[in-house]
Amino acid sequence: xxxxxxxxxxxxxxxxxxxxxxxxxxxxxxxxxxxxxxxxxxxxxxxxxxxxxxxxxxxxxxxxxxxxxxxxxxxxxxxxxxxxxxxxxxxxxxxxxxxxxxxxxxxxxxxxxxxxxxxxxxxxxxxxxxxxxxxxxxxxxxxxxxxxxxxxxxxxxxxxxxxxxxxxxxxxxxxxxxxxxxxxxxxxxxxxxxxxxxxxxxxxxxxxxxxxxxxxxxxxxxxxxxxxxxxxxxxxxxxxxxxxxxxxxxxxxxxxxxxxxxxxxxxxxxxxxxxxxxxxxxxxxxxxxxxxxxxxxxxxxxxxxxxxxxxxxxxxxxxxxxxxxxxxxxxxxxxxxxxxxxxxxxxxxxxxxxxxxxxxxxxxxxxx
Amino acid sequence: xxxxxxxxxxxxxxxxxxxxxxxxxxxxxxxxxxxxxxxxxxxxxxxxxxxxxxxxxxxxxxxxxxxxxxxxxxxxxxxxxxxxxxxxxxxxxxxxxxxxxxxxxxxxxxxxxxxxxxxxxxxxxxxxxxxxxxxxxxxxxx
Numbered sequence: 001x002x003x004x005x006x007x008x009x010x011x012x013x014x015x016x017x018x019x020x021x022x023x024x025x026x027x028x029x030x031x032x033x034x035x036x037x038x039x040x041x042x043x044x045x046x047x048x049x050x051x052x053x054x055x056x057x058x059x060x061x062x063x064x065x066x067x068x069x070x071x072x073x074x075x076x077x078x079x080x081x082x083x084x085x086x087x088x089x090x091x092x093x094x095x096x097x098x099x100x101x102x103x104x105x106x107x108x109x110x111x112x113x114x115x116x117x118x119x120x121x122x123x124x125x126x127x128x129x130x131x132x133x134x135x136x137x138x139x140x141x142x143x144x145x146x147x148x149x150x151x152x153x154x155x156x157x158x159x160x161x162x163x164x165x166x167x168x169x170x171x172x173x174x175x176x177x178x179x180x181x182x183x184x185x186x187x188x189x190x191x192x193x194x195x196x197x198x199x200x201x202x203x204x205x206x207x208x209x210x211x212x213x214x215x216x217x218x219x220x221x222x223x224x225x226x227x228x229x230x231x232x233x234x235x236x237x238x239x240x241x242x243x244x245x246x247x248x249x250x251x252x253x254x255x256x257x258x259x260x261x262x263x264x265x266x267x268x269x270x271x272x273x274x275x276x277x278x279x280x281x282x283x284x285x286x287x288x289x290x291x292x293x294x295x296x297x298x299x300x301x302x303x304x305x306x307x308x309x310x311x312x313x314x315x316x317x318x319x320x321x322x323x324x325x326x327x328x329x330x331x332x333x334x335x336x337x338x339x340x341x342x343x344x345x346x347x348x349x350x351x352x353x354x355x356x357x358x359x360x361x362x363x364x365x366x367x368x
Numbered sequence: 369x370x371x372x373x374x375x376x377x378x379x380x381x382x383x384x385x386x387x388x389x390x391x392x393x394x395x396x397x398x399x400x401x402x403x404x405x406x407x408x409x410x411x412x413x414x415x416x417x418x419x420x421x422x423x424x425x426x427x428x429x430x431x432x433x434x435x436x437x438x439x440x441x442x443x444x445x446x447x448x449x450x451x452x453x454x455x456x457x458x459x460x461x462x463x464x465x466x467x468x469x470x471x472x473x474x475x476x477x478x479x480x481x482x483x484x485x486x487x488x489x490x491x492x493x494x495x496x497x498x499x500x501x502x503x504x505x506x507x508x509x510x
Contacts, residue, residue: 236466241509266419285428288508296510297419297426303461304418336464337457355457358449360439363456368473368488 002207003192004171007182007200011170012059014182015113018198019085020053027194028111030080032071033058033087042126044070046084058087058113059172061138061151062131063120066315068095068346069258072105082109085194089117090163091313094346095258097165098309101353104261107165111190114163115170116212118142119155123318145174145211147218154314154327157223159216162208164347167191174211223331230328240296243329246322247295253316253326259306259345266305267298299326303333308355309345310334376430376496378489380405381416385443386478387435393482394489401486402493405433412436413474414447418458421472428505431471431496435488438476448476471499 007014022028033056035045042060044067047053067088072095074080088096093114099105118141121131134150141148147156163169168191171183182200185207186192231239254260254267266272274282274293282289312334316326338345340363341354382388388409394401410416413436424432434455436448455474462469473495475488504510 232464232466234466237504237507240465240467241507245509266417282427285505286508290509293510294426297422300422300426300461300465301419304422304458307461308457333461333464337460340456340460341453355450355453358446358453360449363452366452366456366459366474368475 001204002185002187003202004183004185004205004207005195005198005200005202007184007198009182010179011172011175011182012057014184015058015087015170016053016056018184018195019056019058019087020050021198022085022194023048023050023053025197028083028085030084031056031087032067032084034060034062034064036060040129046074059115059170060131061118061120061135061148062123062126063089063092063313063315063318064123064126065256066095066258066313067092068097068099068311068313069261071096071110072099072258072261075105075108079106079108080110083111083190084109085111085113087113089120090114090160090166091117091158091311091346092258093163093165094160094311095313097346097349098259098311098353099261100349102261102309107349111168111194112163112166113168113170113191114166116173116207117155117158117161117163118148118173119151119158119161121150122152139178142172143174143176143178145215147215147222152314152318153226153325154312154317154331157219157226157331158312159219159223160312160344161216161219162212165349168194169207171207173215174209226328227332230325230332232329232332237296240299243324244295244299247299247324248322249292249295249298250321252319252321254302256315256319257302257306258311258313258315259309260302267294267301272297303330306330307334307337308341308343309353310338311345374497374501375402376404376493376501377428378405378431378433378492378496379424379429380407380433380435380489381410381413381420382407383413383436383443383448384409384411386437386441386476387413387485389479390435390477390481390485393479394485397482399482399486401489404431404493404496405489412442412444412447413451414444414454416451416454418454418461421458425467425471425502426504426510428502430499430502431473431492433473433475433488433492435475435477435485438478441478468499468502471496471502
């Protein structure tokens with residue numbers, strides 16, 4: 001049985017109050033959460049002024065960028081002087097853990113609050129207040145424990161919607177009273193310490209109810225249908241060329257990808273620019289080449305570089321200006337390569353990234 | 369092309385300490401083998417980023433061979449163990465996207481195994497001949 005705290009108010013209001021109070025009494029130095037800025041945009045912010053907590057919308061169903069990437073950047077040159085309470089989605093927390101394993105940040109000083117994640121709407125829906133208009137429908141679906149309609153395909157297909165490394169897990173999916181009661185599962189001593197003095201009722205119960213299991217089944221079915229639609233098996237080079245034929249080479253997917261952290265990307269390297277003689281050679285072979293070359297190369301290369309750590313957050317698809325279903329490909333290829341090593345990215349910070357370790361006797365099937 | 373015998377083009381990434389020396393031994397022992405392989409000497413099989421292999425395939429190589437020291441014999445102690453994981457990953461990526469993973473081969477060949485080098489090259493060349501030319505060579509929209 002796990003311990004949980006029940007506050008007698010709506011979930012988002014409860015979180016806001018808990019964090020506001022923690023700021024006021026100095027239990028945390030800062031809060032990192034989504035915030036609605038004065039012009040209506042929703043972005044991640046670091047907040048130290050308890051007053052400003054009024055603007056925090058930690059559960060807003062949008063992911064302006066993967067917070068794992070932001071927190072890695074925040075701690076790249078050294079850990080925060082905590083405690084800093086962080087409210088992020090499970091895939092964002094997983095991305096941060098992956099980055100920390102790759103020495104791109106630190107978990108030190110953070111107190112992680114996450115939730116059973118119902119998913120987010122596509123980023124493009126954040127324009128013109130579209131998401132705002134969908135809030136009622138969103139929270140009704142969350143209460144029902146069903147997969148929320150119109151959220152991103154990657155979110156629909158996500159089976160890792162229960163956070164792995166959170167100090168506090170907020171119960172959202174299937175919480176019938178999400179607008180009346182705030183239920184916080186206290187997973188660690190740090191988490192339990194934070195809620196001291198905030199009132200409410202302490203009880204014991206299970207986060208992973210039968211309802212949540214049923215929800216997982218629904219997501220798994222969604223994943224299967226996403227994979228079926230993607231039809232990667234039998235895709236082949238022609239299929240890849242077709243999918244990426246509309247890629248404009250903006251590299252937005254790479255910038256938005258939390259796992260792509262290199263400052264100097266190999267695909268921007270001068271070494272991969274063709275010499276005039278290379279163009280000639282290629283033209284002799286083919287009679288025509290796409291300009292600029294290397295579109296397929298870039299995407300295949302990125303798959304081999306980040307596939308092992310892909311958390312399936314969907315940011316790549318979200319930012320793609322020509323709507324290439326990148327995350328469906330990355331999710332499926334990523335899962336295939338992760339399976340070789342029985343690896344779930346971002347689950348355990350102590351577990352090495354599979355490419356940074358080995359067993360002396362293994363994988364003999366690939367040697368010939 | 370039609371009347372001439374098809375000679376595949378295979379790019380071989382050979383580790384300096386074992387497989388390149390093995391190839392050298394095969395050569396100086398005058399072992400006969402098909403002239404299909406273009407060797408690239410690398411300091412260790414783990415030095416070969418999978419994107420180099422992707423490059424070779426996209427630029428039209430019919431086959432790619434990576435050869436290194438036998439497990440346990442790496443000059444740098446564990447380079448080939450890392451390489452093995454990396455290429456298992458690459459092969460899985462190719463498999464998932466149906467990109468002819470059978471055009472890729474990973475083999476361990478020591479410095480003293482000239483005959484084995486000959487064997488691997490002969491076998492792999494035959495195998496690639498069976499597959500025919502890499503169709504990617506003709507794609508114009510990569």
